[in-house]
Each structure stands twice: as structure tokens, then as C-alpha cells.
Amino acid sequence: MPTDDVEPEAQPATSTEDAPNVFRTDDGAQDGLAKCARCGATEISLNVATGNLRCGFCRFEWATDNAIEAFNLNGDISKLSGILVGSGSSDIVPSTEEILTFKCSACGAEVVIDTNNSTQARCHWCRNTLSMNQQVPNGAVPDMILPFTVEKSTAVEKIASFVGKRKFFAHPKFRAEFNAENVMGVYLPYMVVDINAHARMTGEGEHQTRSYTVKVGDKQEQRYDADLFNVVREFDIQVNDLTVESSSDRLDQNTSQNSNNIINTIMPFDVENSVRYDSNYLAGFTSERRDSNLDQLSPIAHTQAEDITRHRVNDSLAFYDRGVRWTAEEVDVRGQRWVSAYLPVWLYSYQQRNSSGKTFLHYVAVNARTGETMGSVPLHQSKLLLVAGVVQLVGTVIGLVLVAVGI
Numbered sequence: 001m002p003t004d005d006v007e008p009e010a011q012p013a014t015s016t017e018d019a020p021n022v023f024r025t026d027d028g029a030q031d032g033l034a035k036c037a038r039c040g041a042t043e044i045s046l047n048v049a050t051g052n053l054r055c056g057f058c059r060f061e062w063a064t065d066n067a068i069e070a071f072n073l074n075g076d077i078s079k080l081s082g083i084l085v086g087s088g089s090s091d092i093v094p095s096t097e098e099i100l101t102f103k104c105s106a107c108g109a110e111v112v113i114d115t116n117n118s119t120q121a122r123c124h125w126c127r128n129t130l131s132m133n134q135q136v137p138n139g140a141v142p143d144m145i146l147p148f149t150v151e152k153s154t155a156v157e158k159i160a161s162f163v164g165k166r167k168f169f170a171h172p173k174f175r176a177e178f179n180a181e182n183v184m185g186v187y188l189p190y191m192v193v194d195i196n197a198h199a200r201m202t203g204e205g206e207h208q209t210r211s212y213t214v215k216v217g218d219k220q221e222q223r224y225d226a227d228l229f230n231v232v233r234e235f236d237i238q239v240n241d242l243t244v245e246s247s248s249d250r251l252d253q254n255t256s257q258n259s260n261n262i263i264n265t266i267m268p269f270d271v272e273n274s275v276r277y278d279s280n281y282l283a284g285f286t287s288e289r290r291d292s293n294l295d296q297l298s299p300i301a302h303t304q305a306e307d308i309t310r311h312r313v314n315d316s317l318a319f320y321d322r323g324v325r326w327t328a329e330e331v332d333v334r335g336q337r338w339v340s341a342y343l344p345v346w347l348y349s350y351q352q353r354n355s356s357g358k359t360f361l362h363y364v365a366v367n368a369r370t371g372e373t374m375g376s377v378p379l380h381q382s383k384l385l386l387v388a389g390v391v392q393l394v395g396t397v398i399g400l401v402l403v404a405v406g407i
């Protein structure tokens with residue numbers, strides 16, 4: 001019998017267990033000319049009132065499939081194992097061109113789309129709108145999109161009212177320049193993540209049995225007796241639709257230069273109503289490209305899953321009325337599913353420049369699904385100080401009066 005002396009082949013650097021399993025989300029998607037199914041026109045855009053696509057010529061309306069159903073994202077999270085990613089969430093290839101050339105399928109002319117700014121362009125010969133729906137590895141085409149349903153006029157009102165309430169303290173330059181009509185509709189890139197994890201937490205918990213006071217010198221001191229328990233909690237945890245920002249600009253929480261955390265305060269979005277991506281939803285809006293990969297975003301999602309775990313376990317600790325101190329916390333992520341999404345936001349931004357030339361980006365944001373509004377407004381420092389001073393003065397006067405009447 002021959003013996004096999006051949007050395008075993010070296011293991012590949014990444015084991016297949018860690019490599020993400022990619023499922024295609026742009027099957028059947030076509031680049032180029034998208035036509036109205038009823039009249040064949042190519043003038044297609046989002047009707048914000050209904051969240052549907054609408055033909056600008058015959059007014060026919062339709063919606064693309066619900067993404068959660070189309071990609072079977074409803075599946076039992078507790079059965080998830082390994083890493084599953086939509087093709088629009090795959091790693092970005094740095095060398096991928098941002099300029100793509102299309103052949104217009106109406107007249108044959110060559111048309112250029114700059115995917116940095118848009119995934120749509122008009123053919124300059126026949127004026128047809130050309131759309132890019134197939135995924136190129138540059139983050140420009142996500143797996144799914146949540147259409148705008150809050151109309152611009154509503155967003156303008158909400159922003160005007162938000163600023164109106166803060167006008168007294170606002171910087172005069174901001175007040176003079178404020179015009180809510182300058183609001184822009186932007187699709188911001190996010191990753192929507194489902195996580196299946198197993199958690200094990202061990203620690204010590206104290207349950208109080210007696211409380212009493214003792215005399216120490218000439219002072220009374222409160223003492224207590226407690227039983228000490230070893231506490232172990234082990235359980236499975238499923239996290240559904242965690243949303244993580246996937247634009248590095250948004251992840252940059254540098255509060256000396258911008259007020260990015262505002263976007264987090266207008267969460268959540270009803271991501272379960274997202275539809276399959278179609279660049280016709282982008283007509284009339286701007287969008288920001290995803291530029292972060294799973295490697296960068298995983299730690300953020302996992303930290304959030306750990307926070308959720310810690311929060312979840314609190315419900316079962318009521319008995320330990322003097323608290324639990326965890327000595328070990330393990331959250332073992334067994335399965336995760338990632339899809340990239342565009343989420344809709346109305347933005348009013350204002351670049352503040354102070355006397356030293358430094359700039360700070362303020363903005364007011366409206367969740368274009370729920371209408372939730374939050375923002376930051378540049379303050380008029382001297383007015384703020386004056387008011388603070390008056391409040392303090394009034395406080396002092398009241399204090400003096402109270403003292404005078406002997407209260």
C-alpha cells in the first residue's frame with residue numbers, strides 16, 4: 001500500500017467559519033433605462049405622500065417588494081449562525097471607480113454616472129433618466145431603502161418650529177440667515193443588523209436582611225446586614241434590527257466640529273418597511289455613500305448587543321436589593337445578519353464660523369418616517385450669560401426676601 005508523505009496544505013488565512021456568507025440582493029436588477037410598466041415613460045420618482053414610485057407621465061404608482069420579505073430577513077434569529085451579509089453590504093473595494101459609464105438603452109449614447117453623488121443621470125441626447133441598480137463594490141448601491149413619507153412642507157414646518165422655540169437664544173447671524181426652505185432630503189447609509197448571541201454573566205449579589213443604626217462616638221451611623229450570593233445568568237439573546245451608521249463622517253462623533261449625535265436622537269426608523277433598492281427612489285434627493293466595512297462596524301454592533309444584554313438581565317435581579325457586581329461577562333455572538341440600508345432624513349444645516357475662523361456644523365434633522373425632530377442651534381453667548389445672570393439675580397433677591405420674612 002503506497003504511503004502518502006505529502007505535507008498537509010497550509011490552512012487559508014481566514015477560516016470558512018469566519019468568512020461572511022453573501023446573499024444577492026440585486027438579482028434581476030437592471031442598470032440603464034427604467035420604464036413605467038403602464039406607459040413606458042422613464043420619468044419615475046418617489047411620491048412622498050404614499051411612499052410609492054410614481055410615473056410622472058401617466059401617474060401610475062407602484063412599490064418595489066418589501067426587502068425583509070424579498071430577502072427572507074424575517075427568519076428566526078435564534079437559528080442564525082455565522083455571518084450572513086447582503087451583497088450590498090460586502091466589503092468596499094478601494095480601487096472601485098466612482099465614475100461609471102452606461103450605454104443609454106434608448107439612444108445608444110454613452111452617459112457617465114458619478115456614483116459618489118448619485119446613482120442616476122440623464123442622457124444628454126435623449127433626456128432619459130438612467131439608473132444604476134446593480135451593486136458595484138463601492139458602497140453606492142445598498143441592499144434596501146426606506147422611502148421618504150414625511151413631505152418637505154411638513155419637514156419645513158417642523159424645523160421652523162424647532163428653531164422658533166430657540167430663537168431667543170440663537171445667534172443673531174443664524175437668525176438672520178435662517179430659512180427653513182433650504183432643507184434637503186438625504187438618504188443616510190446604515191447597516192441593519194440581527195444578532196444571535198449567547199450570554200453568560202457571573203458575579204456577586206447582595207440581599208439585605210437587616211438595617212439598623214449604631215452610635216459611633218456622638219454620631220448615629222446606618223448599618224446593614226446582607227447575605228452574599230454567587231449570581232450566574234446564562235441565556236440566549238436575539239437582537240432584531242439594530243441600526244449602525246455606516247458613513248465614517250457620521251461615525252465621527254467629534255463634538256468640537258459637528259453635532260452628529262443628533263441623528264441618533266431621531267431614531268428609530270421603521271426599517272421593517274424597507275423596500276428593495278431602486279435608484280428611482282433617489283430622484284430629487286441626495287444620498288451619502290457607505291464607506292465603512294463589516295470589520296469596522298462589527299465592534300460597534302457587538303458593544304450595543306452587550307449593552308442590551310446587560311439591560312435585559314436587570315429584570316431578573318430584583319432580589320439583590322443591594323446590587324450585583326459582575327466579575328465576568330461573556331457575550332458570544334453565534335450568528336449575525338447584515339444588510340445595508342438607506343434611511344431618509346430631512347436636514348437643515350448651518351455652518352457656524354467663529355471669530356478665530358473655526359467652523360462648527362450645526363443642523364436640525366427630521367426623521368422622514370416619524371417626523372421626530374432634533375437639532376442644534378448656534379447660541380448667542382452674551383444673551384445667554386445675561387439671562388443666566390438675571391436668573392441668578394432674581395434667585396438671590398427671592399432668597400433675601402425669604403430671609404427677611406424669616407422663613
Ligand SMILES: [Zn+2]
Nearest residue numbers: 036039055058
Ligand atoms: Zn406611466
Ligand SMILES: [Zn+2]
Nearest residue numbers: 104107123126
Ligand atoms: Zn439616450
